[in-house]
Amino acid sequence: xxxxxxxxxxxxxxxxxxxxxxxxxxxxxxxxxxxxxxxxxxxxxxxxxxxxxxxxxxxxxxxxxxxxxxxxxxxxxxxxxxxxxxxxxxxxxxxxxxxxxxxxxxxxxxxxxxxxxxxxxxxxxxxxxxxxxxxxxxxxxxxxxxxxxxxxxxxxxxxxxxxxxxxxxxxxxxxxxxxxxxxxxxxxxxxxxxxxxxxxxxxxxxxxxxxxxxxxxxxxxxxxxxxxxxxxxxxxxxxxxxxxxxxxxxxxxxxxxxxxxxxxxxxxxxxxxxxxxxxxxxxxxxxxxxxxxxxxxxxxxxxxxxxxxxxxxxxxxxxxxxxxxxxxxxxxxxxxxxxxxxxxxxxxxxxxxxxxxxxxxxxxxxxxxxxxxxxxxxxxxxxxxxxxxxxxxxxxxxxxxxxxxxxxxxxxxxxxxxxxxxxxxxxxxxxxxxxxxxxxxxxxxxxxxxxxxxxxxxxxxxxxxxxxxxxxxxxxxxxxxxxxxxxxxxxxxxxxxxxxxxxxxxxxxxxxxxxxxxxxxxxxxxxx
Amino acid sequence: xxxxxxxxxxxxxxxxxxxxxxxxxxxxxxxxxxxxxxxxxxxxxxxxxxxxxxxxxxxxxxxxxxxxxx
Numbered sequence: 001x002x003x004x005x006x007x008x009x010x011x012x013x014x015x016x017x018x019x020x021x022x023x024x025x026x027x028x029x030x031x032x033x034x035x036x037x038x039x040x041x042x043x044x045x046x047x048x049x050x051x052x053x054x055x056x057x058x059x060x061x062x063x064x065x066x067x068x069x070x071x072x073x074x075x076x077x078x079x080x081x082x083x084x085x086x087x088x089x090x091x092x093x094x095x096x097x098x099x100x101x102x103x104x105x106x107x108x109x110x111x112x113x114x115x116x117x118x119x120x121x122x123x124x125x126x127x128x129x130x131x132x133x134x135x136x137x138x139x140x141x142x143x144x145x146x147x148x149x150x151x152x153x154x155x156x157x158x159x160x161x162x163x164x165x166x167x168x169x170x171x172x173x174x175x176x177x178x179x180x181x182x183x184x185x186x187x188x189x190x191x192x193x194x195x196x197x198x199x200x201x202x203x204x205x206x207x208x209x210x211x212x213x214x215x216x217x218x219x220x221x222x223x224x225x226x227x228x229x230x231x232x233x234x235x236x237x238x239x240x241x242x243x244x245x246x247x248x249x250x251x252x253x254x255x256x257x258x259x260x261x262x263x264x265x266x267x268x269x270x271x272x273x274x275x276x277x278x279x280x281x282x283x284x285x286x287x288x289x290x291x292x293x294x295x296x297x298x299x300x301x302x303x304x305x306x307x308x309x310x311x312x313x314x315x316x317x318x319x320x321x322x323x324x325x326x327x328x329x330x331x332x333x334x335x336x337x338x339x340x341x342x343x344x345x346x347x348x349x350x351x352x353x354x355x356x357x358x359x360x361x362x363x364x365x366x367x368x369x370x371x372x373x374x375x376x377x378x379x380x381x382x383x384x385x386x387x388x389x390x391x392x393x394x395x396x397x398x399x400x401x402x403x404x405x406x407x408x409x410x411x412x413x414x415x416x417x418x419x420x421x422x423x424x425x426x427x428x429x430x431x432x433x434x435x436x437x438x439x440x441x442x443x444x445x446x447x448x449x450x451x452x453x454x455x456x457x458x459x460x461x462x463x464x465x466x467x468x469x470x471x472x473x474x475x476x477x478x479x480x481x482x483x484x485x486x487x488x489x490x491x492x493x494x495x496x497x498x499x500x501x502x503x504x505x506x507x508x509x510x511x512x513x514x515x516x517x518x519x520x521x522x523x524x525x526x527x528x
Numbered sequence: 529x530x531x532x533x534x535x536x537x538x539x540x541x542x543x544x545x546x547x548x549x550x551x552x553x554x555x556x557x558x559x560x561x562x563x564x565x566x567x568x569x570x571x572x573x574x575x576x577x578x579x580x581x582x583x584x585x586x587x588x589x590x591x592x593x594x595x596x597x598x
Contacts, residue, residue: 330595381544382585384578387537389564390530398530413537414566421564423537423572 012075015213016094019102024220025074026099033067037076037091041099046080046088125227128254132267135251136190137304183340186308187348194269197250214239222270230256230263286352292365298323299354311335312345327368332375342376387413391421535563536578538571545569551584
């Protein structure tokens with residue numbers, strides 16, 4: 001929903017014209033915000049902020065603040081300050097009208113499920129779920145390692161590059177490796193992964209001239225369809241048809257073709273889109289059993305699960321439907337070096353626990369979880385901070401005063417009042433909170449040869465500029481000295497360069513530059 | 529007059545501190561890096577030795593590991 005909040009005001013109003021979006025956004029609000037919206041639904045005028053605060057008990061004021069901020073961010077509430085400097089809130093009129101309409105007459109989807117006489121072989125719900133999971137896994141495998149995927153999806157390679165942007169480090173010489181966020185992405189649960197991919201897809205849509213508001217509205221509409229029912233393709237607009245193909249590759253939709261018509265069937269992944277990320281009532285079957293002797297048994301035949309478990313455990317055997325591994329210190333050190341944290345590993349194991357151990361509390365044995373955390377902290381036993389040591393203070397008062405000052409500025413690391421010494425944190429450049437300078441430095445370092453060539457090119461261009469200028473000056477003087485007059489009138493100022501000649505179009509770093517220069521020189525010689 | 533010395537402030541647990549002190553005493557006098565030992569868990573060392581200390585600790589840690597041959 002942050003994506004929705006970041007859209008500009010005009011697009012948000014257009015989004016709110018669709019009653020399904022209003023409902024989806026209502027579902028995603030925090031509970032207090034939902035209550036406020038429903039209470040204000042039938043109030044037409046502004047409500048003062050004081051009255052809103054009276055609805056909340058004293059200890060709920062922080063939740064109240066959070067709810068209000070969220071509502072203002074999504075432009076559901078508009079805040080007005082009147083002359084008496086009192087703030088009051090009003091519900092967004094488009095949102096209000098649409099939500100009221102939705103409450104009164106249960107809004108029907110723009111399309112209805114097709115009758116069963118036309119639709120021949122509708123897949124059962126299990127088949128549909130298996131299909132969706134299969135597609136999603138294939139997509140993920142292709143994302144992380146294109147050699148392992150058996151069948152490639154229809155995404156063009158540029159689309160895959162967009163998805164891989166945050167997850168893999170793209171280097172031309174070596175094979176692309178997963179970055180830290182890539183590893184964490186693999187260990188997230190399916191809903192979070194799906195939302196990440198869809199966010200990338202939507203933010204990339206602007207480059208392909210598709211309005212993100214249309215995308216978001218179609219996706220949210222899709223989440224209100226019934227899983228397993230077929231909907232006719234000719235009820236979709238042109239843009240939506242484009243999107244349907246991409247969504248089918250991701251496993252959100254299954255496309256089928258009959259004799260005359262073609263239809264699409266939304267899967268569970270699509271209808272779960274509008275469910276908030278925190279409550280995942282439709283949890284898929286877990287498959288991992290962790291034993292107290294640090295062994296891992298995963299009852300799954302999917303390659304993706306095998307890859308993920310290999311990230312942090314040592315594989316012992318792999319049978320067609322069983323993966324046996326062991327969690328060892330070395331395999332965990334490997335994982336920690338790649339940027340995965342112990343908490344992520346433990347939560348992954350807990351979320352995917354096999355149903356036979358899932359009822360046990362805790363589903364991952366305590367000794368295993370504790371040992372994983374201990375091994376992680378073993379890597380960080382020593383903390384080093386660049387600092388300055390100050391000693392030989394002239395007197396105790398000066399020392400005390402300096403200590404207090406340093407404590408105020410939170411720079412004091414250590415003080416020893418017996419020997420009158422203290423240590424302060426050292427900072428040379430001011431801290432860059434955005435981290436952009438660091439990113440820029442990394443970018444330059446990583447593409448150093450490209451930058452070398454760019455630098456050389458710039459210097460060459462400047463050198464040739466100087467040469468050209470000198471040449472022009474010399475030629476201009478030639479031209480001028482040929483002209484001598486006995487006229488009474490002072491001679492009209494001749495242009496230094498003959499304007500009949502086309503000046504070469506000057507582009508810095510233009511590789512064709514040398515040849516153009518020659519052409520120009522030839523023309524000058526032919527003139528004079 | 530107050531003296532300011534630039535360096536690295538290390539805070540760790542006691543065994544690691546002893547390890548670093550031992551590492552320091554095993555080096556020849558020109559390469560000794562500890563400027564000051566504050567107490568059993570804090571040290572002040574020269575700024576350029578952070579990588580060396582980290583790699584020495586990693587080596588010490590790897591000596592304890594055994595990887596079963598596949």
